[in-house]
Amino acid sequence: xxxxxxxxxxxxxxxxxxxxxxxxxxxxxxxxxxxxxxxxxxxxxxxxxxxxxxxxxxxxxxxxxxxxxxxxxxxxxxxxxxxxxxxxxxxxxxxxxxxxxxxxxxxxxxxxxxxxxxxxxxxxxxxxxxxxxxxxxxxxxxxxxxxxxxxxxxxxxxxxxxxxxxxxxxxxxxxxxxxxxxx
Numbered sequence: 001x002x003x004x005x006x007x008x009x010x011x012x013x014x015x016x017x018x019x020x021x022x023x024x025x026x027x028x029x030x031x032x033x034x035x036x037x038x039x040x041x042x043x044x045x046x047x048x049x050x051x052x053x054x055x056x057x058x059x060x061x062x063x064x065x066x067x068x069x070x071x072x073x074x075x076x077x078x079x080x081x082x083x084x085x086x087x088x089x090x091x092x093x094x095x096x097x098x099x100x101x102x103x104x105x106x107x108x109x110x111x112x113x114x115x116x117x118x119x120x121x122x123x124x125x126x127x128x129x130x131x132x133x134x135x136x137x138x139x140x141x142x143x144x145x146x147x148x149x150x151x152x153x154x155x156x157x158x159x160x161x162x163x164x165x166x167x168x169x170x171x172x173x174x175x176x177x178x179x180x181x182x183x
Contacts, residue, residue: 001018002015002016002017002018002032002035002036002038002039003015003016004016004039004040004041007086007100007102008095008098008100009086009088009095009098009099009100009118010093010095011115011117011118012086012100012112012113012114012115012118013041013112013113014102014110014111014112014113015041015074015110015111015112015113016108016109016110016111017029017030017031017032017109017111019109028109030076030111031045031074031134041113043072043074043134043136044136045072045074045134045135045136046135046136046137046138047134047135047137047138047139048132048133048134049132049133049134049135049139050130050131050132051130051131051132052128052129052130052131053124053128053129053131054127054128055124055127055162055163055165056124056125056126056127056161056162056163057123057124057161057162057163057164057165058123058124058129058163058164058165059121059122059123059149059158059163059164059165059166059170060121060122060167060170061085061119061120061121061122061146061149061170062085062087062119062120062121062146062147062148062149062151062173063119063120063121063144063145063146064089064118064119064120064144064145064146064147065137065139065140065143065144065145066143066145066182067116067143067182068137068143069137069138069140069143070116070117070137070183071116071135071136071137072113072114072115072116072135072136073112073113073114073120073133073134073135073136074111074112074113074114074133074134075104075111075112075113075114075120075122075131075132075133076104076109076110076111076112076131076132076133077104077105077106077129077130077131077132078106078130078131078132079106079128079129079130080105080106080124080125080126080127080128080129080130081103081104081105081106081107081124081125081126081129082103082104082105082122082123082124082125082129082131083101083102083103083122083123083125083158083159084101084102084103084104084112084120084121084122085099085100085101085120085121085122085123085156086099086100086101086112086114086118086119086120087099087118087119087120087121087147087154087156087176088117088118089117089118089119089181089183090117090118090183091181091183093117097153097154097176098154099154099155099156101156101157101158103125104122104131105125116136116183117183119146119147121149123158123159123161123163123164124162124163125159125161145179146169146170146173146174147173147174147175147176147179148173148174148175148176149164149166149170149173150164151175151176153175153176153177154176
C-alpha cells in the first residue's frame with residue numbers, strides 16, 4: 001500500500017510507503033515501479049545516492065541539474081531527520097521561485113518526490129543523518145547548478161537547529177536572480 005500526498009507545489013509529492021513490522025523489525029518496499037505507476041508516478045531511476053551528515057545543522061543545496069541531465073529525485077531518510085526543500089524553477093509556473101519544505105525522517109518513513117525543474121536542498125535536524133535518493137539522470141558535474149540556500153528572494157524558513165554548516169561550493173552559490181534558468 002502506498003500513500004501519495006500533494007504539496008503546495010504542483011508535481012512535488014510526499015510519498016509514504018507501507019512498512020510491515022513484527023518483533024524482529026520491519027520490511028518496506030521503498031520503491032516499486034508497478035505500485036508507483038498505479039499511483040500515476042512513472043519514473044526511470046538510473047542512480048541511487050546516499051549521503052551521511054555527521055552534525056545537526058548541515059545544509060546541502062540548493063542543487064539541480066540542467067537539461068539534458070535534469071533529474072527527478074525521490075528522497076528518503078534512513079537514519080535521523082531532515083528538513084527537505086524543493087524550489088520551483090519552472091519559469092512559466094505560477095509558483096516560480098516558491099518553495100515547499102517537509103520534515104523527512106526514518107521514524108515517519110516518508111519520502112519526497114521532486115521533479116526536474118526544481119532545486120533541492122535539505123538541513124539536518126539530528127546528528128548522523130543518512131539520506132538516500134534515486135535520480136532519473138546520472139550525476140553530470142558540468143550540468144550541475146546551485147542556488148544560495150538563504151536567497152532572500154526565495155525566503156526559505158529553515159528550522160533554527162544548529163548550523164548552518166555548508167560546503168565551500170554551497171556557501172559560494174549565486175542568488176536565483178543571478179543564474180540562467182533553462183526550465
